[in-house]
Amino acid sequence: MAFNYGQLKVLLADDSRQMRGLVRTFLEALNIKKVEVASDADQSWEILKRFNPDLIISDWNMPPTSGLDFVRRIRADKNSPNPYVPVIMITAYTEEYRVLEARDAGVTEFLAKPVTAKGVYDRIKSVVEDTRNFVRTETYFGPDRRRGRRTYDGPDRRKPESAKVVK
Amino acid sequence: MLSPSAASKPAQTAASIRARKKAEVIRPPKHIRQKVGSTGGVEIEEALGKADLAVIHYSGSFIREIEPELEKLRKAYEAAAKDPANIRKYRSAMYDASHEIRGQSGTFGYPLATLVADTVCKFLDPGREWSEEDLDLLGLHVFALRGVFKNELKQEGGVVGRELTAVLKKLRVNRFNVGE
Numbered sequence: 001m002a003f004n005y006g007q008l009k010v011l012l013a014d015d016s017r018q019m020r021g022l023v024r025t026f027l028e029a030l031n032i033k034k035v036e037v038a039s040d041a042d043q044s045w046e047i048l049k050r051f052n053p054d055l056i057i058s059d060w061n062m063p064p065t066s067g068l069d070f071v072r073r074i075r076a077d078k079n080s081p082n083p084y085v086p087v088i089m090i091t092a093y094t095e096e097y098r099v100l101e102a103r104d105a106g107v108t109e110f111l112a113k114p115v116t117a118k119g120v121y122d123r124i125k126s127v128v129e130d131t132r133n134f135v136r137t138e139t140y141f142g143p144d145r146r147r148g149r150r151t152y153d154g155p156d157r158r159k160p161e162s163a164k165v166v167k
Numbered sequence: 168m169l170s171p172s173a174a175s176k177p178a179q180t181a182a183s184i185r186a187r188k189k190a191e192v193i194r195p196p197k198h199i200r201q202k203v204g205s206t207g208g209v210e211i212e213e214a215l216g217k218a219d220l221a222v223i224h225y226s227g228s229f230i231r232e233i234e235p236e237l238e239k240l241r242k243a244y245e246a247a248a249k250d251p252a253n254i255r256k257y258r259s260a261m262y263d264a265s266h267e268i269r270g271q272s273g274t275f276g277y278p279l280a281t282l283v284a285d286t287v288c289k290f291l292d293p294g295r296e297w298s299e300e301d302l303d304l305l306g307l308h309v310f311a312l313r314g315v316f317k318n319e320l321k322q323e324g325g326v327v328g329r330e331l332t333a334v335l336k337k338l339r340v341n342r343f344n345v346g347e
Contacts (some may be wrong), residue, residue, distance in 0.1 A: 002211050004204030016271060018232045022225050029218035031209050054199050061266065084195035092270030094285075097290070114273030114281065117218035121211065128203050136191040144192070 003128060009034040011053040013044040013070065015062045019115070023057060023061025024091075026120045041070040044133065048074065049081050053129060057111070059165075060091040060102070068105045075106040075141050082132060083141065086127045090115060205222055222276065229275040230316050233268060237312060240264035240287075244309045251299055261305070262291040268312065279324040279332065280315045286335055289343045304338075 010032055014020045020037050027035050036051050038044040040062045048056070056074070058067040067089060075083050089102055093115040099110065101167045108130065132144040194216035250256070269284035288306045290301050311331060314320070320328045 002208030004206060004208040006207070007202045007204070008199070016232070016267075018225055018229060018275065019271060022221060022274065025221040026218045029209070029214040029221075031214075054202050059227070061263070061270075084197075086199055092266060092285075097294075113270040116274075117215045117221075121215060128200050134193040134195055136193060138189055 001108065004031070005128075006031045006033070008032050008055060009053045011036050011038065011047055011051060011056045012042060013056065013062060013067065014059040014060075015039050017029065017103065017148040019059065019090075023115065023120060026052040026081070026115075026117045028074075029117060030121060030124070041067065041073075044070055045065070048085075052081055052085060053085065055124065056085055056087045058089055060089055060093060060134060064161075068102060068107075071102075071105045071107055086130070088123045088127065103145055104140060106140075109144050189232070226246060226276040226321075229271070229277070230319070231318070233271060236264045236267045237316065240268070241309055244305060248302060248306065251302055253300070254297055258291055258293075258297075262288060262293075265291065277315065278322065278323045279320050279328045280312060282335055283311050283315060286339055287312075289299070289339070 010027055012020060012023055012035055014023070014037075017039075020039070024035055024037065036047045036053070042065070044056075044058065044062075047053075054073070058070060060152050062065045062070070071089070073089050074080050074085060074087065076081075086108040087106070088109045088111050089107045090111045090113065091098075091102070093099065093102075094112070102110065111119055111123045130143070132147060134142060135144050157166055240261055243257045243264065247254050247257035247261065265284045266285040269281045269288060272278070272280035272284065287305060289295075290305055290308075315324065315328075315331075318324075318327070323329055324331065
């Protein structure tokens with residue numbers, strides 16, 4: 001079954017004009033027409049407040065600040081319009097420590113470069129099907145970072161039925 | 168003495184134990200799924216096929232768009248070559264430009280440039296020790312990147328591209344223990 005993404009509002013942030021144009025074309029092919037674009041983190045923040053997107057697709061490197069700083073602000077700033085908004089981070093970084101850094105900033109999904117139409121589609125589908133809760137600790141707020149199969153057989157405090165619903 | 172199994176476990180610091188105890192699990196008030204319909208979606212295979220054609224359109228102007236990053240890399244490399252004792256001063260500029268080139272080139276039809284630029288990034292990774300011998304090899308990579316774009320070596324880049332790829336892969340295995 002193909003989902004209908006036509007009602008989604010997407011904020012696309014990338015400092016490369018070429019990349020913004022290409023990804024926007026990919027989104028339009030999926031019938032996602034409500035797209036606003038930004039070239040840096042500050043502009044993205046302004047659009048976030050005004051546009052209230054359902055999904056953010058952001059590049060990691062957007063001088064002068066980074067996409068990671070933007071994600072941290074979305075998750076932690078008390079004035080954030082939606083700290084739960086899913087974020088797909090586009091990156092060419094392959095080093096494990098960088099991926100962990102992004103995960104710890106609260107990124108929902110990664111889209112590795114080179115970017116393809118199928119890659120964009122797969123990540124959006126994954127975000128839509130993602131049922132993870134959010135977790136708040138003293139040092140982290142964001143999607144539950146534990147998503148793989150685990151062998152732990154004790155009580156699971158992060159099952160949906162034990163989750164608190166935020167009004 | 169710790170048993171082998173206990174020794175292999177990560178140390179549980181007081182901070183990590185405290186953080187776990189205070190973990191609050193929250194179900195987000197709304198989910199993106201609520202805005203996505205179950206019917207009326209586009210035919211995915213057809214849509215993706217059409218979307219991929221857009222790459223051809225954008226790749227036509229890609230060399231012009233990536234030129235500033237190539238120039239940044241060249242200038243930073245030349246400055247480093249003249250002043251190798253202070254390589255740290257130029258390292259981040261070279262890394263940032265190479266990172267942009269590796270990220271975008273594969274997307275717009277130049278995977279060979281991505282391979283060359285990725286090798287440059289591996290040389291310049293902040294966690295890696297530096298040697299002056301690296302500078303000579305870096306110079307060859309900067310030269311190779313110019314060649315890839317000047318000769319428009321798209322995809323595998325023909326005979327020249329395949330030879331370059333073979334050399335780079337060997338270098339990557341020897342220097343960085345990186346395979347395919």
